[in-house]
Amino acid sequence: MNHSVFRDLAPNYIENLTSEETNRQMEKHMEQCEDCRKYVKDMQEDLNIERMHKQKDEKRNIDYLKKVRSKNRKKIFKIVGALLSLFLVLSISYHFLFINMWIADGNNVKKTVQQQGSSVTLTFQSKKDNRYLLADMKKQKSQDYTDWIIIYESWNILSSTKLNPFSELAAASKDGVDITYNFLDENTLLLDNGEEKKLTDEDKIEIQYKDHTEEMRLKDLYRAENNH
Numbered sequence: 718m719n720h721s722v723f724r725d726l727a728p729n730y731i732e733n734l735t736s737e738e739t740n741r742q743m744e745k746h747m748e749q750c751e752d753c754r755k756y757v758k759d760m761q762e763d764l765n766i767e768r769m770h771k772q773k774d775e776k777r778n779i780d781y782l783k784k785v786r787s788k789n790r791k792k793i794f795k796i797v798g799a800l801l802s803l804f805l806v807l808s809i810s811y812h813f814l815f816i817n818m819w820i821a822d823g824n825n826v827k828k829t830v831q832q833q834g835s836s837v838t839l840t841f842q843s844k845k846d847n848r849y850l851l852a853d854m855k856k857q858k859s860q861d862y863t864d865w866i867i868i869y870e871s872w873n874i875l876s877s878t879k880l881n882p883f884s885e886l887a888a889a890s891k892d893g894v895d896i897t898y899n900f901l902d903e904n905t906l907l908l909d910n911g912e913e914k915k916l917t918d919e920d921k922i923e924i925q926y927k928d929h930t931e932e933m934r935l936k937d938l939y940r941a942e943n944n945h
C-alpha cells in the first residue's frame with residue numbers, strides 16, 4: 718500500500734469503517750512508515766478533541782433545558798399559588814359579605830309596630846350603618862300560637878341563606894325587615910293558610926336577640942302602634 722492510498726483510507730480507518738483486510742494492510746504500512754503513523758495519530762487526536770467539544774455542547778444544551786424546565790416549574794407553582802390565594806380571598810370575602818350573619822344585638826335593633834287598617838307590621842331596623850337585619854321566622858301551627866323570630870345582622874342584604882327548612886327568612890330591604898300580621902278583629906288573627914285563629918293570652922311572639930328574648934302577646938299587637 719502506498720502513501721496516497723493510505724491517506725485516502727485514513728479517515729475511514731479511524732472511524733472504524735474500513736474492512737478487516739484493509740485494516741491489516743494499513744497497519745502493515747504504518748509499521749514501516751513513520752509519517753503515516755503520525756498522520757493517523759494526529760487525525761485521531763483531532764477527532765477526539767472534536768468529540769469532546771461535541772459532548773460539552775450536548776451537556777450545555779441539557780443543562781440549558783434543565784434550567785428552562787425548572788424555571789417553568791417555578792412559574793407554574795407561582796401561578797397555582799396565586800390562583801389559590803385569590804380563590805381563598807374571594808371565598809372568605811364572599812363568606813363575610815354574603816353568607817355570614819350573626820344574631821343581632823338587641824341594642825342595635827330598632828323595632829317599630831305600625832297598624833294599617835287590620836294589618837299590623839313589625840319592622841326591625843339596624844341602628845348601624847352598613848348593617849342589614851334578617852328575620853328567621855318559625856311559625857307555630859299548634860294550639861298555643863307562638864311565633865319565634867330570630868333577628869340576625871349581616872353585612873349584606875343578600876345573606877338570604879335559609880337556616881333550616883322549617884323556617885323562613887322574612888324579606889329584608891334597606892329599610893329593614895317587615896313581618897306583617899293580618900287581623901280580622903282585635904282578638905282574631907288571619908293565618909297564612911286562610912284559617913282564623915281566636916287569640917288567647919298564650920299566643921305570643923318571641924323575638925330572639927343575642928343578649929335577650931323579647932316576648933309580645935299577639936293580642937297586644939293590635940292597636941299597639943309604637944307603644945313598645
Ligand SMILES: [Zn+2]
Pocket residue numbers: 719720723746750752753
Ligand atoms: Zn506512508
